[in-house]
Amino acid sequence: MDFLPLAITNYSDAHTSPESELLQRLNRNTHAHIMAPRMLSGHIQGRFLSMVSWMIRPRRILEIGTYTGYSALCLAEGLTEDGLLITIDQNEELEDFARSYWQQSPLNSKIDFRLGKAVDILPTFTETFDLVFIDADKRNLSTYFDQIIDKVRPGGFILADNVLWSGKVVEPVKSSDLDTLAVLAFNEKVHKDPRVENVLLPVRDGIMMLRKRN
Numbered sequence: 359m360d361f362l363p364l365a366i367t368n369y370s371d372a373h374t375s376p377e378s379e380l381l382q383r384l385n386r387n388t389h390a391h392i393m394a395p396r397m398l399s400g401h402i403q404g405r406f407l408s409m410v411s412w413m414i415r416p417r418r419i420l421e422i423g424t425y426t427g428y429s430a431l432c433l434a435e436g437l438t439e440d441g442l443l444i445t446i447d448q449n450e451e452l453e454d455f456a457r458s459y460w461q462q463s464p465l466n467s468k469i470d471f472r473l474g475k476a477v478d479i480l481p482t483f484t485e486t487f488d489l490v491f492i493d494a495d496k497r498n499l500s501t502y503f504d505q506i507i508d509k510v511r512p513g514g515f516i517l518a519d520n521v522l523w524s525g526k527v528v529e530p531v532k533s534s535d536l537d538t539l540a541v542l543a544f545n546e547k548v549h550k551d552p553r554v555e556n557v558l559l560p561v562r563d564g565i566m567m568l569r570k571r572n
């Protein structure tokens with residue numbers, strides 16, 4: 359969801375570096391052939407993720423929620439020479455589609471896909487991450503934060519997507535709306551957590567940016 363007027367969104371689009379031809383094709387073909395294409399980060403958010411990655415120059419990135427592999431390609435752009443991005447998704451039907459685009463990129467060898475439920479895979483990691491992008495099911499947002507916070511290096515960053523949840527975070531919420539309740543709980547939790555500093559950016563559907571204190 360976009361919170362800005364369409365004219366402002368279009369102006370921002372027009373004044374943001376364009377997607378590569380590969381990302382453009384992946385974006386277009388996700389919209390043409392894959393269910394729920396709104397899940398794809400898209401042009402501006404993709405360039406934002408790339409920019410963050412270039413600013414940090416991470417050696418290890420963790421992504422929770424691969425979908426068709428668009429954000430993985432964007433985040434991998436800023437990796438160091440020996441860098442690696444691990445990306446997790448439980449949907450095996452998307453794996454071949456995502457891989458077919460990664461294979462057309464020089465970044466392919468830096469992307470390590472893990473199939474399965476994130477809650478099961480996260481505890482198996484022994485490495486330390488410089489940057490984590492959380493973009494999977496919202497009900498586990500707080501669980502993912504708890505599972506990875508000790509695996510983020512001091513001074514490292516976590517980004518969580520969709521934290522404005524189409525604006526539902528500021529509307530009356532029903533007790534049956536477990537997704538909105540989970541997003542609200544996550545935003546409160548990390549905002550109060552003394553281990554991190556945070557900025558809630560109203561970009562696209564809202565990105566929570568966290569920096570783990572040194």
Ligand SMILES: C[S@@+](CC[C@H](N)C(=O)[O-])C[C@H]1O[C@@H](n2cnc3c(N)ncnc32)[C@H](O)[C@@H]1O
Nearest residue numbers: 397398399423425429447448449475476494495
């Ligand atoms: C919003 S999409 C990710 C979009 C992608 N990051 C991008 O920007 O192009 C969310 C993905 O999370 C995956 N997912 C949802 N719940 C999951 C879980 N419990 N474990 C692993 N993956 C999950 C879904 O299969 C879906 O592909």
